[in-house]
């Protein structure tokens with residue numbers, strides 16, 4: 001069986017370091033692994049509209065932001081098909097059929113949807129399109145016969161639902177769709193990178209993000225203002241690692257070699273941690289190492305971004321070509337689905353003959 005990746009993001013803002021360690025970096029590694037026959041990365045504008053129906057301009061503006069973020073982290077249009085969800089109408093048709101296979105109660109139990117409903121204060125006026133987005137996400141994944149979906153853990157309920165839909169579909173209509181596997185980030189720090197305030201996950205509305213497009217100055221400023229350990233007042237005080245942002249970021253980004261290279265006083269990340277806990281290492285020292293580590297990651301990203309920012313029409317062309325290819329592939333799956341569901345009336349010569357015979361006067 002072919003190995004196929006599908007994943008994507010809602011274009012509601014620029015992507016940040018949480019997206020990067022939580023998913024983008026992994027996608028590029030998977031792209032470079034050569035293990036996959038096809039890779040699709042989707043800008044989920046239709047899904048973004050499910051809770052931004054009154055703000056189409058925001059979605060439109062963020063298409064290009066997300067595309068630039070993708071290209072700048074190293075997604076390569078020669079290896080990865082980057083496309084825009086709304087330009088593949090086949091996905092809507094699949095969603096319609098899948099809605100018959102999912103109960104309202106099943107979607108109501110989805111923990112991610114539950115949290116989002118609370119966060120957005122929808123209360124009794126949940127848009128129906130928003131409520132159904134997990135089903136449309138199953139269409140996104142299955143349209144490409146994806147075997148592998150690299151996402152953050154908040155997306156796990158969507159992949160689970162997709163698997164259920166695939167099982168139900170194949171059970172009723174015969175083997176047609178492929179069950180996908182989720183691929184999660186490699187460690188806990190990557191899974192849930194906190195914002196610079198140390199509180200929740202990075203989120204635009206909390207103003208606690210470091211963006212992939214931030215300048216070196218912005219990055220340094222944000223790291224210097226990071227939440228650390230409120231009990232570590234003097235350098236010689238013992239420090240605590242739990243909830244200490246710079247250390248969580250180092251866990252997500254740094255290698256021992258980097259820690260040692262950027263500050264030869266420390267042999268490894270563990271050495272830095274041990275001596276911080278004992279007392280005698282200042283927060284500034286830790287933050288300085290972190291700034292260097294982040295910059296090493298961000299410099300090539302900024303270089304690629306500068307190239308594409310100077311060639312915006314080329315970026316739209318990449319998205320257009322990608323969307324055409326995505327449509328072609330989704331169209332093939334849709335043909336399989338229509339056939340399995342017995343709604344392929346005009347491409348089934350046998351059906352016409354069978355019906356003709358049925359009505360022949362004996």
Ligand code: TRP
Nearest residue numbers: 006007008009010044047137140
């Ligand atoms: N729900 C994802 C997000 O919030 C975006 C998305 C839409 C997606 N369809 C998908 C992710 C299919 C993986 C697979 O960013």
